[in-house]
Amino acid sequence: YFSLYDSGRDGYIDLMELKLMMEKLGAPQTHLGLKNMIKEVDEDFDGKLSFREFLLIFHKAAAGELEEDSGLLTLAKLSEIDVSIEGVKGAKNFFEAKAQALSSASKFEAEIKAEQDERKREEEERKHRRAAFRELKSAFTQ
Numbered sequence: 001y002f003s004l005y006d007s008g009r010d011g012y013i014d015l016m017e018l019k020l021m022m023e024k025l026g027a028p029q030t031h032l033g034l035k036n037m038i039k040e041v042d043e044d045f046d047g048k049l050s051f052r053e054f055l056l057i058f059h060k061a062a063a064g065e066l067e068e069d070s071g072l073l074t075l076a077k078l079s080e081i082d083v084s085i086e087g088v089k090g091a092k093n094f095f096e097a098k099a100q101a102l103s104s105a106s107k108f109e110a111e112i113k114a115e116q117d118e119r120k121r122e123e124e125e126r127k128h129r130r131a132a133f134r135e136l137k138s139a140f141t142q
Contacts, residue, residue, distance in 0.1 A: 001079060002054050012048040022071065025078040029071050037071040043112060 005013055005021040013021065015034055022029045029037065038049060041056045060066050061076035 002051050012046075012050055013054060014048040018049065022075065025075065027071070027074045027078055033071050037075070040066075040070065040072055043115075 002013065005017050007017055008014065015038065018034050018037065038047060041049065041053045041060065043053055057072045058076055061073055066073040
């Protein structure tokens, strides 16, 4: 399902691809609405949805973590796959991916936490290097 709308074949669903997806699902969104949908699950703040972030939509929907008027909740409800359109193989792949996303929630959260911790550690390292550089620089400018 994800690859159906990843028309750029870059492994992401960007704003325009999400716009097309929502239109095809019969729930068109405003530009701001689309941006907010992406923002709600955009872990890496790149302004587009990776497959992992796409699966997060269904995880959050199943956990009741999406607002009732959220475009993502609409997406989750409307994209319940239609076997007659997608075929059995497409449905199987979709549900396997969905089940995997739901069953690996704790692993998923642990990975997110590890990534966030790594980013914090890298930022701390950068701060220390900047401070050391300023100290060294001040020694030469006196």
